[in-house]
Amino acid sequence: MFKKLLIANRGEIAMRVNRAAHELNIETVAIFSEADRASLHVRNADESFCVGPGPVARSYLNIPNIISAALISGADAIHPGYGFLAENARFAEICADHGLVFVGPTPSVIARMGDKATAKAIMRDAKVPTTPGTDILSSVGEALTAAQALGYPVMLKATAGGGGKGMRAVQTPAELEHAFATAQAEAEANFKDGRLYMEKLIDRPRHVEVQIVGDGFGNVVHVGERDCSVQKPSHQKLVEEAPAPELRESTRRKLHDVAVSAARAVAYSSVGTLEFLVGGDDVYFMEMNTRIQVEHPVTEMIYGVDLVREQIRVAAGEKLSFRQKDLVPRGHAIECRINAEEGSHNFAPAAGTLVDVNLPGGFGVRVDSHAYGGLAVPPFYDSLLAKIVTHGDTRLEAIDRMSAALRDTRIGGVNTTIGVCSLIMADDVFRHGGVSIDYLPNFSAAAASRS
């Protein structure tokens, strides 16, 4: 096992990793920016190094200073948390060059999974379903034939596209000719590249992801799925839960099976997540995240396993401490992300000094947070302040427990998402379960029109 672990992150995830390391009797080294000097993650670690000023490019992404801090402090491993350097294959390589263990998968796995085209090709080879689609379409005629084969509705996309430019949803053959021309013109105007391809349009999909863990001995298990369909228009998740509600058992099994075979295909040896779009009983691979995820606690709550601890153990060369048959979920868990931002309308970020901080606790309630009264929230980073997680025997029990916990939660000084999360917990559509990714944008629009 490692002697000393440098945690190359901040906020709640740095504290989460710090706790797991201390439980394993590993000493910890925190890094921080000048804006985070008063942060709890600095206080809880055994040692700490300031690595740069507030902006992330000069501090939390400052690879030379982070590596130097690890070497000076005598650390033998670096945990990247999520975000920042967590999926940077080059950083993982640099760690290895300096004799430091990167707590994550190998650089080559990170690199291959980070490239969406490569990842999809690997998944196709592993018989993992991906969104059906075409190569470059040379003419409207070719597009009509392809759409017929895929089945309407379909989506035209620009190869150089992004931000919705050059994208057209097409419901019927009659619409296709016009849509092809306008999408091509838009792509040409925006990216100087008018090439288009087509994908099957998955109507109002759900975002369901599967947690997997592998070790260096070829053992790979799944730790169930999470439903993260309550997302902002920017795809940032707000409410997550496990297991995914209103999902057919055959679909759930299909998700678990393809996730495990995909992870085996790349000999995956860490914690990781495969994200899928689910439409009806069809599942389509979207992407793989080769790191611990923000929402990992809902999985931990129902399976009773510590994913971060397992991630560290596996990185140190140990075998998985459980087998697939040991993993039996119990009850239901919900997570609400409490962010420092305006919760009701447009989710614009907010910054300020926290006052009157009261976080909930008690039976079935878990809070992962670095917030305290007097903390100045710097403008440079992710706005996450706290993750409130509740567990119950049933989904509705977990939701009601969350409602009560949110009522106990106070964070003054900044606008937060406490209010919108409370409204969601009380909403009949959410309480019924199985909402799609257009739920929150519609919910916010309805709430805005009511007020």
Place this chain on the structure above:
Amino acid sequence: MTRAAIGLGANVGDAHGTLERAIRALERLGRVAARSSFYRTAPWGVTDQPEFVNAAVLLDTELQPFELLAALKELEREFDRVETYRWGPREIDLDILTYGKLELRDPELTIPHARLFERAFALAPLAEIDPAFAGAYAALPARERDGVQRIPAETARTKAAVDWDVALQRVRSAAEFCASAGLTRFKLEEEGLAVEVRRRARPVPAFVLRPDVEPGLPANGAPAPTNGSVAREEEKATVLKAEFVGIVRFSRPTVSQGAHVAEDRELAYVESLGIRNPIRSGGPGRVTRVFVIDGQSVEYGQPLFAIES
């Protein structure tokens, strides 16, 4: 119950007596398990100061590190209050050298003491009562070790036996005589007691007398110094800070506090991932503060030198 090592230092008035009283006062914070001999150190930097007398004790205490720090600061203030020479240097300095096996790196408190392994006057008494530090003491350059001399117990006893109230009265008379006569030096020897009085032309800046001040913090955690020597020094000066996390290495010849340096002189470099990142003086000037010691690790933004042009 944790065994902490406390370093004591005094250089004004009856230094031996002050140390004796301070060691007795430490009994209030725990049990004094061992105490070292007294050590004499040649003054540091400025030569017309009285010499320092240092000692160390092992204290078994229930106090937590920050409680212990607060208690030591309170003792220092207590000693200052009885000191008649109001605007002079601190009568006693008390520092936590070690606290069990604790390693702590906090802006207010670093344990083991940040400069312990560089300071002969701290290591010599500590090594005497805790053999674990004998190696560290032996590893110091001979020049450093030679600057610190153990005061034989007999001498200490003789000194302690002197009636200091009487002796101080004599010193005061001698000082008054010096001043009225316009003398700068006066020496008196009688009955095994030698008194030498030197009159300073101007007061010595307080920072010279407090080599143990933490970098970038007000002296001994006190409120921003009202006599302003340190704060004003830094207002006028340019503070050179580390850009890289690494080990600071002083360039030769080593500059010390008060030294004048030429324009663009390399004072030190920060060694980071095998690369030398030089720290240069900028314009010509005088080094008013040296915040770090050769070979220590530094983080981003850590003050290294203050230069006054």
